[in-house]
Amino acid sequence: MNRPQEFSRYRHDIEVKLRSILDRYRLPLYDMIRYHLGWIDESGVVFSGNPGKMLRPSLCLFACEALCGDCLKALPAGAALELIHNYSLIHDDIQDNDEERRHRPAVWKIWGRAQAINAGTATKAIAGLTINEYKSLGLDPQKILDMHLLLEETVLTLLEGQFLDISFEGRTDISMDEYLSMIQKKTGALIAASLKAGAMAASDRPETWEQFYRLGMTMGAAFQIRDDILGIWGSAEVVGKPTGSDIMKKKKSLPIVHLFLNASAGEREFISGIYDKHELKNPEITAVIGLLEKKGSRRYAENLVRQYSAECLDLILGLPVSDEYKQELAGITNNLSKRMS
Amino acid sequence: MNRPQEFSRYRHDIEVKLRSILDRYRLPLYDMIRYHLGWIDESGVVFSGNPGKMLRPSLCLFACEALCGDCLKALPAGAALELIHNYSLIHDDIQDNDEERRHRPAVWKIWGRAQAINAGTATKAIAGLTINEYKSLGLDPQKILDMHLLLEETVLTLLEGQFLDISFEGRTDISMDEYLSMIQKKTGALIAASLKAGAMAASDRPETWEQFYRLGMTMGAAFQIRDDILGIWGSAEVVGKPTGSDIMKKKKSLPIVHLFLNASAGEREFISGIYDKHELKNPEITAVIGLLEKKGSRRYAENLVRQYSAECLDLILGLPVSDEYKQELAGITNNLSKRMS
Numbered sequence: 001m002n003r004p005q006e007f008s009r010y011r012h013d014i015e016v017k018l019r020s021i022l023d024r025y026r027l028p029l030y031d032m033i034r035y036h037l038g039w040i041d042e043s044g045v046v047f048s049g050n051p052g053k054m055l056r057p058s059l060c061l062f063a064c065e066a067l068c069g070d071c072l073k074a075l076p077a078g079a080a081l082e083l084i085h086n087y088s089l090i091h092d093d094i095q096d097n098d099e100e101r102r103h104r105p106a107v108w109k110i111w112g113r114a115q116a117i118n119a120g121t122a123t124k125a126i127a128g129l130t131i132n133e134y135k136s137l138g139l140d141p142q143k144i145l146d147m148h149l150l151l152e153e154t155v156l157t158l159l160e161g162q163f164l165d166i167s168f169e170g171r172t173d174i175s176m177d178e179y180l181s182m183i184q185k186k187t188g189a190l191i192a193a194s195l196k197a198g199a200m201a202a203s204d205r206p207e208t209w210e211q212f213y214r215l216g217m218t219m220g221a222a223f224q225i226r227d228d229i230l231g232i233w234g235s236a237e238v239v240g241k242p243t244g245s246d247i248m249k250k251k252k253s254l255p256i257v258h259l260f261l262n263a264s265a266g267e268r269e270f271i272s273g274i275y276d277k278h279e280l281k282n283p284e285i286t287a288v289i290g291l292l293e294k295k296g297s298r299r300y301a302e303n304l305v306r307q308y309s310a311e312c313l314d315l316i317l318g319l320p321v322s323d324e325y326k327q328e329l330a331g332i333t334n335n336l337s338k339r340m341s
Numbered sequence: 342m343n344r345p346q347e348f349s350r351y352r353h354d355i356e357v358k359l360r361s362i363l364d365r366y367r368l369p370l371y372d373m374i375r376y377h378l379g380w381i382d383e384s385g386v387v388f389s390g391n392p393g394k395m396l397r398p399s400l401c402l403f404a405c406e407a408l409c410g411d412c413l414k415a416l417p418a419g420a421a422l423e424l425i426h427n428y429s430l431i432h433d434d435i436q437d438n439d440e441e442r443r444h445r446p447a448v449w450k451i452w453g454r455a456q457a458i459n460a461g462t463a464t465k466a467i468a469g470l471t472i473n474e475y476k477s478l479g480l481d482p483q484k485i486l487d488m489h490l491l492l493e494e495t496v497l498t499l500l501e502g503q504f505l506d507i508s509f510e511g512r513t514d515i516s517m518d519e520y521l522s523m524i525q526k527k528t529g530a531l532i533a534a535s536l537k538a539g540a541m542a543a544s545d546r547p548e549t550w551e552q553f554y555r556l557g558m559t560m561g562a563a564f565q566i567r568d569d570i571l572g573i574w575g576s577a578e579v580v581g582k583p584t585g586s587d588i589m590k591k592k593k594s595l596p597i598v599h600l601f602l603n604a605s606a607g608e609r610e611f612i613s614g615i616y617d618k619h620e621l622k623n624p625e626i627t628a629v630i631g632l633l634e635k636k637g638s639r640r641y642a643e644n645l646v647r648q649y650s651a652e653c654l655d656l657i658l659g660l661p662v663s664d665e666y667k668q669e670l671a672g673i674t675n676n677l678s679k680r681m682s
Binding site for chain 2: 027094121122163
C-alpha cells in the first residue's frame with residue numbers, strides 16, 4: 001500500500017535508526033535480516049528494496065508527537081516494534097510456505113528454513129535490546145521495564161494469534177468470534193502496542209497509554225479485514241498478487257469464514273470439496289468468488305471495516321491531544337480502511 | 342546424565358517455580374511447552390516425564406547461594422534461563438530434523454514445524470516476562486534491566502552459535518578456532534549467563550558477575566566437548582542413543598573436526614566420501630570411529646576437556662566465596678567433565 005501521507009515525515013528518522021541498530025551486528029547471521037529489510041541482496045551487495053509500510057513505528061512516533069510535541073522520544077520503541085513486525089514476517093513465511101515477500105524470495109527460500117528460524121528469532125532479540133537504549137537516554141527505569149513487558153506480552157499475543165490462524169487451516173467451522181479474536185491477537189496487538197509505546201515515551205499517565213492501546217486494537221481489526229478484502233478482490237497490479245490469491249492459498253480470511261457460516265448444506269459441501277483439493281484452478285477460484293458475492297460475504301466484510309472505523313473515530317475524539325492531531329489520526333484511519341493495497 | 346549430586350537441593354524449588362510460571366498460560370499454544378517439559382502427554386493428560394538436567398538454573402541458584410547464602414533470590418532468573426534453554430531445544434529439533442527429545446517425539450513431530458516454531462518463540466518470550474517478576478520483588482530496576490540485557494544478548498550469542506553450527510554442515514574445512522568459537526556461543530554463553538545471573542541476584546559487584554561469567558564459558562567448553570565425546574563413544578544404554586550416533590547424523594563435532602584437520606589426503610577423501618552419502622551404515626560408522634582412534638582425535642578431545650577443567654579450577658579458586666562452595670563447584674566441574682551421559 002501507499003503509506004498514509006501523514007507518515008512521510010517520520011520515514012527518514014525511522015530508516016536511519018533501524019540502520020544504525022543493525023550496524024552493530026556484522027556476522028552473516030544478521031545479513032539475513034538486512035536482506036529481509038531490503039537493504040542488501042542475497043550476496044550482500046547493497047540493494048534498494050521496498051522497506052515495507054513502516055506502519056507500526058510511524059504510529060508509535062505519531063502518538064508520541066501528538067502527546068508531547070517530540071516524536072524522537074519514541075524512536076527506540078518504534079524501531080523495536082518494526083523489528084518485532086519483521087521477526088513475525090520472517091517466521092510467518094516459513095510457517096505459511098510463502099516463497100515471496102515484497103516481490104523477492106523470502107529469507108527461507110534463500111538460506112533454508114533452519115537458518116531463517118534463526119534470522120527471525122535474532123530480529124526479535126535485537127528488538128528487546130533496542131528497548132534497553134532508553135537506559136542511556138535517561139528514561140525512568142520503571143518505565144523501560146514496562147516497555148519490556150509490553151513488548152514480550154505483545155509477542156506472546158502475536159504467537160497466540162498465529163497459533164489460532166494455523167489451527168484454522170484444517171477447519172471449516174470457525175465462528176466469527178473465533179476469527180475476530182484471532183485477528184485481534186495476530187494484527188491488533190502489535191498496532192495497539194505501537195500506539196501505546198509512543199504514548200509511554202511521551203506521557204506518564206497509564207490511562208492515556210490504555211486509550212491509545214484500545215484505539216490500536218480497533219484500528220488493527222479494520223486494517224486486517226481490509227487486508228482480507230484486498231486478498232480476494234485487490235487488483236493484481238496494486239497488491240502485487242493475483243486477485244483471489246488468498247483463496248488460492250486457502251486462507252481462512254474473514255469473507256471465507258462468513259461464507260462457511262452462511263452457506264447452505266449443498267454450498268458448504270461444494271466449497272469444502274474445493275478446499276480439500278491440493279491445488280486450486282482459476283475456474284474454482286472464480287466459483288468461490290461468485291459464492292462470496294452471492295452470500296454477501298464481501299458486503300459483510302466491508303460493513304465490518306466501516307463499523308470498526310467509526311469506533312476508531314469515537315476513540316480518537318476522546319484522546320487528550322489537540323484537534324489538529326485528532327484530524328490527522330482520523331485521516332490515517334480513513335486511509336488504512338479504504339486503502340487499495 | 343545424572344545431575345551432579347550437589348544440585349539435588351535446588352530441584353524441587355526450580356520445578357515448582359517453572360510450573361507456577363506456566364500455570365498462567367492456559368491456551369493450547371502453551372500445551373506444546375508443557376509437553377516439551379515432560380508434564381503432559383500429547384493429548385494433554387498429566388505425564389511424568391524426564392524434565393532434563395536443569396543444569397542451568399541449578400548453576401544460577403548455586404552462584405547466588407554461594408555469594409549471599411540465599412539461593413531463592415535467583416529463582417526467577419534461573420527459571421528464565423531454563424526456559425531459554427528449552428526454547429533453543431524446541432527450535433534445534435526442528436532445525437536438525439531430530440525426531441526425538443528425551444525419549445519422546447519432539448514437539449514438531451506432533452504439532453508440525455509451523456506450530457513448533459511458535460512454541461519455541463513463546464517459551465523465549467515467557468523467559469523475558471519471568472525476569473520482570475523481579476519488579477515486584479523489589480530488586481533495583483537498573484539491575485533488572487541489566488538482566489534483560491544479559492538474557493537478550495545471550496539469546497543472540499546462542500543464535501550466532503546455532504548459525505555457525507548449521508553452516509558447518511556442508512563444510513569439511515572447519516578450523517579448530519572456528520569450532521571452539523561455535524561451542525562457546527552455542528553452549529558456553531548460556532551456562533555463563535546462568536552463573537552470572539545468579540551472581541547478579543546476590544551481589545552488586547560487576548567484577549564478581551564477570552568472574553562467574555568467565556567460569557561458565559570455560560565450564561561450557563568442557564561440558565560441550567565431553568558431550569561430543571559421548572555422542573560418538575557414549576554407551577547406548579546410558580546416553581539413550583547408539584554409539585556413533587553423532588557420526589550417523591554427520592555432526593561436525595570436535596573429534597570429527599580434528600580428524601578432518603589431521604587426516605592424510607587419502608583418508609580425507611575416504612571420510613568425505615562417507616559423509617557425502619545420504620545415509621550411513623554401521624560398517625561406515627565403524628570405519629570412521631577406527632580412523633578417529635588412529636588419528637588421536639579421541640585423545641585430543643579428552644585432553645581438551647582436561648585442560649578446560651583445569652582452567653575452571655583456577656577460576657573457581659579466585660571466586661569471592663567460601664572454601665566449602667569452592668569445593669562443591671570443583672566437584673560439579675569434575676562431574677560435568679567426566680560424566681558418562
